[in-house]
Amino acid sequence: MAGAVFGMLLLFVFINFGSLPIKSEVSHLDGEQTFSTSKVSTEEVHQNQVPDTSYHHHRETFQDEERADPAELWTSPESRSQQYETPLVESQVEEGGQSEAPATRNGLAESGQPPKVNDRFQEELVIRPLLSGDVYSSFQFRTSWDTDLLNKQKKVSHFRLFPKSLGQVISKFSIRELHISFTQGFWRTQQWGPPFLPAPPGVELWVWFEHTVQDVDTSWKELTSVLSGIFCASLNFIDSTNTIQPSASFKPLGVANVTDQRFLRYAVLPREVVCTENLTPWKKLLPCESKAGLAVLLKSEKLFHSSFHSQAVHIQPICQDLQCKKTSWELRQTLSIVFDLHATGQSKREWSLFKMFSRTLTEPCPLASTSKVYVDITETPKGDDMIEVAPAVTLQMHAVVLGDRRKYMVYDLMTPEPYGSLRSLNILLKWKLQDSEEMLPPILHAERYVGGYGLQTGEIHTLIYNNHPFRAFPILLMESVPWYLRLYIHTLSVISKGRENKPSYIHYRPSKDRQYPHLLEMLVQLPPNSITKVTVQFERALLKWTEYPPDPNHGFYVSSSVLSAQVPSAVALDANHTTEGPLFTNLFPIMEESSYFMRVYTEPLLVNLPTPDFSMPYNVICLTCTVVAVGYGSLYNLLTRTFQVEEPSAGLAKRIANVIRRLRGVPPL
């Protein structure tokens, strides 16, 4: 009877087991489709087309493969005569002063080189005064080299401009792309607007390996150790517990047709402090180091006296020509600083290169093919001039940067003009407005905090703002949470405008204790003019006492979550500007202007965990073992002994007396 019942049960279960919806991998979801373009970088999206020229219209800047290297244009004299140039930071340029004659280059760069040069170096600095009175300066140094570093047969051994240490790393580990950033401080999108190159606080490293790499994890481990040596940073703390493989958020920025996430590794060390020892090796990678050119400004005593400091290295393959038959390697070194008005103890809203960097510019780097300084002289939202710049130069340009029309004053350091009679360039910025003016809110920004109280559970709240008045757009949110905060994915809620906003794509990899972290990626559609709140609950784990850092009650950092989005640009909003161009150009909004790719990093979180008492491991071991011994002892006692009638033992005096009596030969008592 019982057997029959059990058999029935078996049968029933066997019939039904197929109905459990287990899938090993989520492959093609809507989200991925939508985000196939997300690999387009900030720079690429901003190869803006100038509306009144048909020349650039055929260029599909959304395709990586067809990306032309703007530097190509610079080397040939024909392209010099073109009015359109591409500065390093962003986009296509419309020069204000067209009559400028091509100036003689600074000696070395042209005459000292053999005729066939296959590497180039460019440097530039963008200074953007902020409404708050702070100044944002962004350096960018670009080295590109037409060579194949990955060719195993023909090893490249002669390095000219490209740093040898990085070149060897690329060929040793078969790297397709490498992006590393060191950041001190948090970029305040709400006050400062979007940065040219976003970076999370601490160290961020992400690498695409070649698909020929067999053991990606070993290569990754070795690479982080090598990089920690090169950059003097604690990158060796990157291990499997903080490495993730994002499925959609980090696509290759350069030429690539492999987008299999197995070859991607991403890690953030939010606790890493960035300081001089990281800056020095970074500067050493420059062809002129900090001896000449813009890099003379990079003096650590000033750079680290700022409210935001971010330095980065990006290595990626780019196309050599329009057909993209061959690729060249591009190294971009960027450094962004925000100098704080109040922290530097200034009362007046006046900045100069000397005040910021305690240096002035006297010459470009002799190895550079271009060397420029851009100063943002865009008017305030109200239309007033915000700053006064001295010395003023005639060369101006307009560009659409991060969805916003900007106006720049351009100092070409290759020409003698900017240096003036003093033979040195000290750009002076003087604010015309004395009060801080409210900035237009950025279209996309996000903030994050931990909710709840106590050390048992908690909630991560992420608030995502879409400030666009009428356009909804999707964003890709990526959270990487360490294993000791155990996420409960069933508590995930996404609420926009008081209503549930179900993500159309969720990629979730739960954590494994002491092995790998949680990875949560989701595609959320942000309704126009809305705040979307993403909440997920977690539980705080109690760790082993040796797993806590030396200051356990300081808390544990959770790296920034990453938002990647095609943001509709503010330019498309602006009715005044669109009416300026010819009418035929703007019936349909041009793609590059109507939206741009943006990455937003939220604040890293600091979470407290319950701690054991670190001072008493011995006591705990002793006490617990005692309790176990009490259990063992009492059971052992009962198991091995039997009940017996107690024989009253004789007293001491009686025993002694008996001994004496025995000696005397008298019967005992």
Next chain:
Amino acid sequence: MPAIFHYISQNTRGERLPPAEMAASLVLVLLIAVTVRAVLFRSSLAEIIAERVEVVSPLNGWKRVVEGLALLDLGVSPYSGDVFHETPLVIYLFHFVIDYSEIVFMIADAITAVALYLAVQDYNKIVFRKQKYTLEAGRYPLDVVELLRTPKEMMYIPIKVAVFYLLNPFTVLSCVAKSTCGLNNAITALFILCTIKGSALLSAIFLALATYQSLYPFTLFAPALLYQLQRQFIPISIHSPRFWIFTSQYGSMYLGSLVVITCLSFFLLSSWDFVTSVYGFILSVPDLTPNIGLFWYFFAEMFEHFRPFFICVFQINVVFYTIPLSVKLKEHPIFLMFMQIAVISIFKSYPTVGDISLYMAFLPLWHHLYRFLRNIFLVSIVLIACSVLFPVLWHLWIYAGSANSNFYYAITLAFNVGQILLVSDYFYAYLRREHHLIHGLYLKKKDGTEETLILK
């Protein structure tokens, strides 16, 4: 001798409640229990209880079951992470009844209570019959009259067991928190029922299920085997072929069902991940979330290179007592079963109050040992005080921040000492009663003064 017969015959004729009335009282108890649970489920307390570390462990928390189902819905294997540690059959069960989970847990508690009720009823009959035969054979000393069990006293034991299980605050908390410990208890109770009813196959199947659910119950194989041997009057001797035949029969039934259940789980999810995620998790204790057991703080404070050694020591400690206890209690398999369940629930790696409630349900069954218990008052006070102090010290550590982990740890130590003393006290009392049943109750010394019994 006539005095004993007189005593017994007087008491056997005592008023006996008809079975219908007993059943009615059982139904009443069930109704009260269900009402209490239903009220708590509806109150705001349910959420607080479900978060208590004393009530839910990483192994059996309801939140984790829901998480496992959510992971399944996302197309991720629930065992790929370290949140879900239930067995595949549990997730399969709740895949269908997730919306009726409260009812499922109430039913599980009811099943446990009814199964224990029936089992204890049956067991009592057997105990009484055995006592009667011994008595009739005249093998009891004259002065043990007051130690003998009477039907009147035994009549209320089954219903007391049901009450002890259903209305025990620990069980209620465990049920309201929807800890899957309730399901494990139901399986164990059914196993006990089948064993006592003498159905070897069902007993083996339920034992396999219990093992599959929480691993440790495999030590219950010994008492179940001993009980069934005794029931079939098979001598427990290695020279007896019948002993070996039955042992191998029962053993193969047990192992066979275990293999079938495990393979079934494999086919449910087409992977063996659950083995490491469930049993590996139980054995290697990676999750150090505080609970009422001894493991968490010990291994949080352990030196890393001693960790494997002490893991082995602590895990062996759970199963170590099986063989000596079986030898010592081979005539008393049900008491052995009680001892085993108690030892498991004290020394297991992730204990919860639900585990304790199962062995506490047996305490009315040993009601007759009460006169031999040495420190039951002290132990009860310790257990009650600790139960109250658990939430208090947890609050001081986790929320108020005015205490540290040592406070909570100290309470777990005291609580476990209390449990150990309780169990060893019952063990002592049981052995002592057996001793008296053979040697007489009032032993006199040669000089006529009263003897004192000691363990030697």
